Amino acid sequence: MLSVLSYSSQKKKRRRVRFLLDLNIIIGIILTVMALSTVVILTLWSRRIIERIHARSPGSLRKIQKDIINGDGA
Amino acid sequence: MATGPEKESKTEHHKISTEFSRNLTLLQITMMGVGMMIGAGVFLGVGNAMKVAGPGGVILTFALNAVIALFTAMSYAELSSAIPKAGGAYNFARIAFGRGTSFIAGWMEWFASSVAGSLYAVTFALYTVHYLTQLGIIQASGFQLILVEKGAAILIAGFFIYINYRGASETGTMGTIFTLGQTVSLAFIALVGIATAIADPARLANFQPFLPNGWDKLLITMGFTYVAFEGFEVIAQAGDEAIEPRRNLPKAMIYSILIVVFTYVGVAFAAIVGVKDIGQPAWIWIGSYGGKGFGEAISQLMPSYGSILVTITVIFASTSALNATIYSATRASYALGRDRMLPGAFSWLHPKRRTPYMALLFTGGIVISVASFLPTIDVASSASMMFLFLFFLVNFCVIRVRRQMGDEMTYGFVMPLFPIPPIAAILIQATLAVWLIHMSPIAWVVGPTWVVSGIVIYRFYSKQRARRTEDEIVVLKEQPIPSKDEYRILVSLANPANAVPLALNCYKFCQAKGDRTEIEVINMVPVPSQVPLSEASKYSHAGEEAIIEAMLYLAPRYKFGSTMRYCRNVARGIISAAAQHKADLLIMGWQGYRRKGFSLGSTVDPVLERATCNVAVFKDCKQQKNMNVLVPFAGGPNATFALETASIMVEQDGGRIIVFHVAPPGKPTQDIDAFLDEIAPQLKVPRSLFESKYAISRERLKTILEETKHYDLVIIGATRDPLFRQRVMGSLPEILARHCKKPLVMVKAKHHIRSLIKRWM
Numbered sequence: 001m002l003s004v005l006s007y008s009s010q011k012k013k014r015r016r017v018r019f020l021l022d023l024n025i026i027i028g029i030i031l032t033v034m035a036l037s038t039v040v041i042l043t044l045w046s047r048r049i050i051e052r053i054h055a056r057s058p059g060s061l062r063k064i065q066k067d068i069i070n071g072d073g074a
Numbered sequence: 075m076a077t078g079p080e081k082e083s084k085t086e087h088h089k090i091s092t093e094f095s096r097n098l099t100l101l102q103i104t105m106m107g108v109g110m111m112i113g114a115g116v117f118l119g120v121g122n123a124m125k126v127a128g129p130g131g132v133i134l135t136f137a138l139n140a141v142i143a144l145f146t147a148m149s150y151a152e153l154s155s156a157i158p159k160a161g162g163a164y165n166f167a168r169i170a171f172g173r174g175t176s177f178i179a180g181w182m183e184w185f186a187s188s189v190a191g192s193l194y195a196v197t198f199a200l201y202t203v204h205y206l207t208q209l210g211i212i213q214a215s216g217f218q219l220i221l222v223e224k225g226a227a228i229l230i231a232g233f234f235i236y237i238n239y240r241g242a243s244e245t246g247t248m249g250t251i252f253t254l255g256q257t258v259s260l261a262f263i264a265l266v267g268i269a270t271a272i273a274d275p276a277r278l279a280n281f282q283p284f285l286p287n288g289w290d291k292l293l294i295t296m297g298f299t300y301v302a303f304e305g306f307e308v309i310a311q312a313g314d315e316a317i318e319p320r321r322n323l324p325k326a327m328i329y330s331i332l333i334v335v336f337t338y339v340g341v342a343f344a345a346i347v348g349v350k351d352i353g354q355p356a357w358i359w360i361g362s363y364g365g366k367g368f369g370e371a372i373s374q375l376m377p378s379y380g381s382i383l384v385t386i387t388v389i390f391a392s393t394s395a396l397n398a399t400i401y402s403a404t405r406a407s408y409a410l411g412r413d414r415m416l417p418g419a420f421s422w423l424h425p426k427r428r429t430p431y432m433a434l435l436f437t438g439g440i441v442i443s444v445a446s447f448l449p450t451i452d453v454a455s456s457a458s459m460m461f462l463f464l465f466f467l468v469n470f471c472v473i474r475v476r477r478q479m480g481d482e483m484t485y486g487f488v489m490p491l492f493p494i495p496p497i498a499a500i501l502i503q504a505t506l507a508v509w510l511i512h513m514s515p516i517a518w519v520v521g522p523t524w525v526v527s528g529i530v531i532y533r534f535y536s537k538q539r540a541r542r543t544e545d546e547i548v549v550l551k552e553q554p555i556p557s558k559d560e561y562r563i564l565v566s567l568a569n570p571a572n573a574v575p576l577a578l579n580c581y582k583f584c585q586a587k588g589d590r591t592e593i594e595v596i597n598m599v600p601v602p603s604q605v606p607l608s609e610a611s612k613y614s615h616a617g618e619e620a621i622i623e624a625m626l627y628l629a630p631r632y633k634f635g636s637t638m639r640y641c642r643n644v645a646r647g648i649i650s651a652a653a654q655h656k657a658d659l660l661i662m663g664w665q666g667y668r669r670k671g672f673s674l675g676s677t678v679d680p681v682l683e684r685a686t687c688n689v690a691v692f693k694d695c696k697q698q699k700n701m702n703v704l705v706p707f708a709g710g711p712n713a714t715f716a717l718e719t720a721s722i723m724v725e726q727d728g729g730r731i732i733v734f735h736v737a738p739p740g741k742p743t744q745d746i747d748a749f750l751d752e753i754a755p756q757l758k759v760p761r762s763l764f765e766s767k768y769a770i771s772r773e774r775l776k777t778i779l780e781e782t783k784h785y786d787l788v789i790i791g792a793t794r795d796p797l798f799r800q801r802v803m804g805s806l807p808e809i810l811a812r813h814c815k816k817p818l819v820m821v822k823a824k825h826h827i828r829s830l831i832k833r834w835m
Contacts, residue, residue, distance in 0.1 A: 049489075
């Protein structure tokens with residue numbers, strides 16, 4: 001009886017470890033994809049801002065922010 | 075912005091004006107950044123990081139570090155687009171924090187880049203000599219081998235010092251060739267890794283266990299490899315030499331991060347899947363080789379030509395990084411010389427080559443000395459730490475420059491999501507810097523020693539000799555009150571016409587605050603941007619007259635001090651004076667009209683927003699009797715200070731203060747009487763001085779404006795809305811102030827925590 005119990009708990013433990021490992025991989029992949037996507041999105045967004053600013057002409061912060069808030073900016 | 079620095083030639087009888095040649099393209103500066111980033115870090119980093127954090131940890135380390143690096147790169151990009159000059163972080167700190175901080179920034183920048191350069195020279199020598207030894211071309215061992223390696227390091231450093239001397243274009247071309255070479259090699263390795271994984275998916279099992287030592291080890295590896303993303307520093311140095319710098323510098327910075335992160339993640343993936351049938355988990359096997367782990371893994375991935383490919387790539391990487399670091403360090407010391415923080419010789423430009431040859435000579439001296447004599451790895455850790463400090467500082471600079479000088483700068487790029495990226499970068503970099511302590515204790519000896527030596531040099535040499543920049547606020551004449559003992563009022567006078575009314579109103583505050591009140595009168599002399607600051611004295615006559623007028627009223631009874639300063643921007647001058655003089659109250663006048671795009675005016679708006687003390691702005695307050703004073707009340711944070719000001723301004727004999735509240739229909743009114751019962755004892759004035767009045771109306775502004783017609787004076791608290799929101803959306807107090815025909819005082823109370831932050835930011 002005891003050996004059956006210990007076998008069962010070992011099996012559970014192994015399953016738990018396996019689950020945690022899988023969870024680590026899933027979280028890791030999600031984090032990596034999110035980080036790389038953030039880099040790509042911020043790069044494209046920044047590029048768009050630069051092009052918008054230079055399409056008119058570089059100016060003060062107030063002028064640039066106004067363009068952005070007006071909706072025709074970045 | 076000044077187009078280029080000048081140099082006085084010692085060899086000619088007349089002065090020769092020399093400036094950098096502007097011929098670096100977007101591709102060249104991007105490649106310089108990529109070259110400085112990839113350096114030797116990825117090759118040494120993969121094996122070492124694998125040992126600590128496992129296979130998943132390496133990939134995550136590079137991906138997460140890229141996000142943080144991009145945050146800092148955006149700060150660099152924004153500042154470089156506004157201040158496109160050689161000097162990078164030094165220039166940013168000069169404008170944001172002044173001379174002392176900027177010198178230390180430039181001093182750290184110079185050291186960090188020079189020592190990183192020597193590390194790359196040594197890396198080149200190690201790999202090249204090792205490969206030549208394998209081929210049997212070099213047959214040396216022991217001390218002889220060390221001498222050969224040192225000799226090779228000196229030779230390669232000397233070669234790139236010469237390339238930098240030849241000119242920026244040659245530097246950029248060489249950098250582009252070498253960086254393209256290494257990037258293509260690394261991209262090839264990454265592609266082979268991906269193809270291998272597709273052909274043999276069983277190799278993906280090398281990713282298990284994903285994080286064998288837990289998530290916390292990720293911080294250690296992030297701290298260790300973060301400096302592998304430092305390359306945007308060198309791009310910032312190219313401000314004087316890049317074509318269209320306001321557009322190309324920010325682009326190059328963000329592109330370089332993008333290129334580098336995919337390269338790093340790709341080659342790390344290739345290294346992990348490259349290993350097969352080694353009888354132990356892949357991460358343990360790669361980690362056991364430490365810095366050489368990457369090379370060993372790639373040799374497994376490509377058995378026939380992996381070794382030679384890695385060697386060639388390392389040679390490309392270390393030489394392109396060496397080229398970029400010499401360029402960066404030279405420009406950092408050149409900028410210090412240009413502003414006479416270091417001897418002027420550092421700013422001498424070669425008449426033909428147009429390169430800062432003396433700065434290059436000194437930088438080359440450091441690179442060769444460190445490569446020859448010092449334990450480079452530990453000193454390089456100090457350089458890494460100082461890069462972290464620099465990035466930390468630059469993130470502060472971007473916040474401060476936006477807050478204080480946003481309307482004066484010409485921006486070619488403004489970062490999205492501001493201020494989240496710089497704040498996040500500051501917090502994470504601080505954490506990484508702490509973890510770096512565990513990696514190299516010697517770094518905490520070498521780094522601070524260099525900083526302390528910089529402080530000593532600044533204190534005894536640079537401080538007296540530093541050149542004034544165009545953006546500085548300069549004191550023309552000053553008769554200060556020696557030390558602050560009591561309540562201090564700062565009165566900002568614009569001209570003789572507003573001097574007397576402001577002095578009289580100031581007098582009322584002095585009477586209320588007691589005989590020991592101190593008064594500082596300040597006159598800011600705005601100098602147009604086309605006029606040199608040295609000509610500013612021509613604009614100071616009206617200010618002198620105004621100060622004398624105020625002095626006649628105030629000086630006989632109270633401690634009195636006066637200052638005249640000239641500056642490019644009056645608001646910034648007033649805000650800095652209020653902080654510097656530790657004023658408790660700032661009094662200033664407003665003529666009642668505004669420039670388009672501002673709520674109250676280009677001077678009043680920023681002062682109300684950013685002053686670190688209480689502020690009272692007077693409009694049309696001549697020498698009238700204030701028998702009836704109206705205080706529109708909405709229970710905002712400035713209500714108490716508005717009531718205090720009203721109690722000071724009202725005639726004590728027979729005057730009354732009406733506290734007026736307008737509520738929209740169907741909504742409960744605020745209980746003014748309860749508020750007054752509580753506030754009157756605090757203000758030490760009789761409760762009977764205040765009366766409450768209520769109105770119900772949908773049109774609050776119109777009702778209040780109608781009510782103001784029956785009073786001698788209106789006192790209103792300013793909004794707490796941010797400046798930009800006010801400008802775009804408008805806010806009731808500011809609209810009321812503009813349309814009110816009666817004398818008006820707008821007040822804003824100091825918020826202790828915000829003021830403390832503003833004082834530092």
